[in-house]
Amino acid sequence: MSEPVAELSGVSVAYREHLVVRGVDLAIAPGERVALVGPNGAGKSTVLRVLAGLVVPRDGRVTLGGDPVASLGRAAIARRLAAVPGQASLPFATRVEEVVALGRLPHEDPFRGPGPADHAAVDLAIERVGIGSLRGRDVRELSLGERQLVLIALAVAQAAPLLVLDEPTVHLDLRHQVAVMELLADLNRREGVAVLAVLHDLALAAHFFPRLVVLDGGRVVADGPPARVLTREQVRATFGVDLAMLAGPAAIDEAGSELTAGTTGR
Amino acid sequence: MSIGARTLALTRARVGRPARVPGAAVLALAGLGVLAAAIVAAVAVGSVAVAPGDTLGILLRAIGLPVHRTWSPEAETIVLELRLPRVLSAVLVGGGLAVAGAAFQGLLRNPLADPYVLGTASGAALGAAVAVLIPVRAVFLDLGLLNVLAFGGALASVALVYRLGRGSGSLAPLTGLLLTGYAVGSLLAAGLAMTMFMSGSNLRQIFAFLLGGLEGSSWLQLGFAAPLIVGGSIAIVARARVLNGLLLGEEAAAHLGVDVRRERAILLALASLVTAAAVAVAGLVGFIGLVAPHLVRLVVGPDARRVLPLAAILGAILLVLADLGARLLGEIPVGVVTAVVGAPFFLALLRGTRSAYEL
Numbered sequence: 001m002s003e004p005v006a007e008l009s010g011v012s013v014a015y016r017e018h019l020v021v022r023g024v025d026l027a028i029a030p031g032e033r034v035a036l037v038g039p040n041g042a043g044k045s046t047v048l049r050v051l052a053g054l055v056v057p058r059d060g061r062v063t064l065g066g067d068p069v070a071s072l073g074r075a076a077i078a079r080r081l082a083a084v085p086g087q088a089s090l091p092f093a094t095r096v097e098e099v100v101a102l103g104r105l106p107h108e109d110p111f112r113g114p115g116p117a118d119h120a121a122v123d124l125a126i127e128r129v130g131i132g133s134l135r136g137r138d139v140r141e142l143s144l145g146e147r148q149l150v151l152i153a154l155a156v157a158q159a160a161p162l163l164v165l166d167e168p169t170v171h172l173d174l175r176h177q178v179a180v181m182e183l184l185a186d187l188n189r190r191e192g193v194a195v196l197a198v199l200h201d202l203a204l205a206a207h208f209f210p211r212l213v214v215l216d217g218g219r220v221v222a223d224g225p226p227a228r229v230l231t232r233e234q235v236r237a238t239f240g241v242d243l244a245m246l247a248g249p250a251a252i253d254e255a256g257s258e259l260t261a262g263t264t265g266r
Numbered sequence: 267m268s269i270g271a272r273t274l275a276l277t278r279a280r281v282g283r284p285a286r287v288p289g290a291a292v293l294a295l296a297g298l299g300v301l302a303a304a305i306v307a308a309v310a311v312g313s314v315a316v317a318p319g320d321t322l323g324i325l326l327r328a329i330g331l332p333v334h335r336t337w338s339p340e341a342e343t344i345v346l347e348l349r350l351p352r353v354l355s356a357v358l359v360g361g362g363l364a365v366a367g368a369a370f371q372g373l374l375r376n377p378l379a380d381p382y383v384l385g386t387a388s389g390a391a392l393g394a395a396v397a398v399l400i401p402v403r404a405v406f407l408d409l410g411l412l413n414v415l416a417f418g419g420a421l422a423s424v425a426l427v428y429r430l431g432r433g434s435g436s437l438a439p440l441t442g443l444l445l446t447g448y449a450v451g452s453l454l455a456a457g458l459a460m461t462m463f464m465s466g467s468n469l470r471q472i473f474a475f476l477l478g479g480l481e482g483s484s485w486l487q488l489g490f491a492a493p494l495i496v497g498g499s500i501a502i503v504a505r506a507r508v509l510n511g512l513l514l515g516e517e518a519a520a521h522l523g524v525d526v527r528r529e530r531a532i533l534l535a536l537a538s539l540v541t542a543a544a545v546a547v548a549g550l551v552g553f554i555g556l557v558a559p560h561l562v563r564l565v566v567g568p569d570a571r572r573v574l575p576l577a578a579i580l581g582a583i584l585l586v587l588a589d590l591g592a593r594l595l596g597e598i599p600v601g602v603v604t605a606v607v608g609a610p611f612f613l614a615l616l617r618g619t620r621s622a623y624e625l
Contacts, residue, residue: 054520078523085518091375092568094513105511106523111504113571151514158522 003066005030005162005194006051006081011060012218013046020046022218023060030161031192033185035205038215039239044198045166047215051196052164053077065161078106082158084151084165087144096134096142096150100125103157125157128191129183145176152183156193163187165197169204177201181208202239206230214238290572293565297579301357304583308353308590309345316341325350347485355483355491356589356600357582359548360558362495362540364581367555368562368573369502369537372509373530374440381541381555384447384534385423388454390545393419394475395461398468412475413487413546420542426450428534439516439530478551478601480589487547494543498536499578505533509570551601553608554581554588560615 004027013021021043028034036044049055050062053069062069064080072080082103090099103125104118114122126132131149134142139150148168155163165184169177185208188195199205205212206226214222214229216238222229232243310321320337324345327333366381374383382388393415400411431446432439462472508529511519516526544551558581559573566572585600588607592600 052521054517073523074520074525075523078521081521083518083521085514085521088515088518090513090568091371091377092513092563094568098567098569099514102510102514102518102522105507108507110507113507154514 002030004028005065007063009061011057013050013055013057020218024220028194028196031194033188033195033209034211035209036198036213037205042215043218044215048164048166052081052083075106080160081162081164082155082160084155090140093138096137096139099139099150100153100157103154121157121159125153128156129153145172162194167198293576301579301583304586305353308586309349314344316345321345351485351488352480352483353586355480355488355547356585358492358495359544360554360585361578361582362499362544363555364558364577365499365502365574366537366541368559368577369533371559372512372570373533385427385450386420386538386541387550388451389423390416390420391476392454392458395458395472398471399465417542417546420545424538475549477599478549479599480548491543491547495540498540502536503574506570506574551604553604554585557608557612
């Protein structure tokens, strides 16, 4: 079996004295597509931050492409793991292609700047994500859905074997949610990029991801294909709501907000 | 056309800069040409007129070219000992402030940041005011006490802001720094006000520092300030990619391979050093560090690799011309000129892009 692109073994993380991740084991194989789900505060974002070396775990071992994250420099990490940035307001007018080009920072020659390979990677990412029509526009004028696609293109330009996303569909309308999910699935299938995404919407996760990892209270409580993981008992135990809420095609969007409400009430 | 539509149209016009801007190298060469012309003009003009041809000849001869001497020795002294150090100080201070301003704007992710935002100005002002109050004409390595205390005050206040701002509880690090800078600045301003109140007949000297001015420039001052300003600016330009990474925020920068904590500390130190050296030479010259980077971004976009060097050239041109204007108007403080020209200009910029600046 080939080496995992990312692996956590026995990882625990504490913020001050509070344990937020407890003994998590998780391996992502090359070309795999994994959704990380769980209630707010389950430790999902922390798991992503540990993988990217932004948080140092108290215990356990974290590797990217077989090497311990602690032994890698920031640029080396950025060449193995591309994280789609959270939506941020840009301080200056910035064009779509200028934002996508930021994905080449870990590859560029630090003094000579971007070379032909970098320009080509940016063009390819823009084409691949299908945002060619947005070229030349100020990213701050775009809708949230368009911006999300631009940020994904940035991570695609980063050309790492693992793409990591933290709630990529939050604040998006249904059409853009599906567009983002289809794009991720397509990138995964056609380019072989492994995808690890934190998702709140169980219906989207189950539909677009062949493997779901459920995190609750900092532990992995279920890991496998959606049909095996999203059982009625599991969903009730983890999210405190009934699976019936997820049923029915028209209920997808609302189920997300219902789930959030149910979780905070726990 | 409604105001909203007009604002939007202006915003679009602003971003609709040409898809392929003439290469940054071309712009830089053009800018250097303008700067050279501005330097010659500024050296030629003054209470004693020296013909532009003679000025050029004196300058070329001074850098070792075999030019036949057709001018009087007095003209040579005026140009080389009085005007040239002053004009070169304007070049260095203007360029340095523009680079530092661009760096602070990028680091703090705030378009309204300028080189003085983290306390350098108030620290330098207090240092200068204290120097004016000290009755002994102490001279340190032949530099004026005022220059030395202004430099030290600027660096000390930034160091204080950085130390206090880093540990400000639950606030985001940048917000913490900005608010700490404001608080420390207010405290130092109180000290400055008290010092000015006690200064009696020396008040004018303190005001001269607060308003900025290059009339005290000398080769000696330049000898101390130039390595700091030039070296610091080059080191900042070499880290331009860090500022690019920060466009999308600190976490995004970290994901793009930037060691954010370390690089932020280094860039803050460099930008503060450049600012401190600039204010020690010229006092608090306003607006150059705020406006020059924005003007450059309008043309070439936010890529710091282009913005920093071009802003340096533009800042130098602007301050040389502002100082020339100040001299022609009878030695008014140069900070008055930069403010009178810069403020309306900046207001126009803000009005045109109101919807675009999210603070």
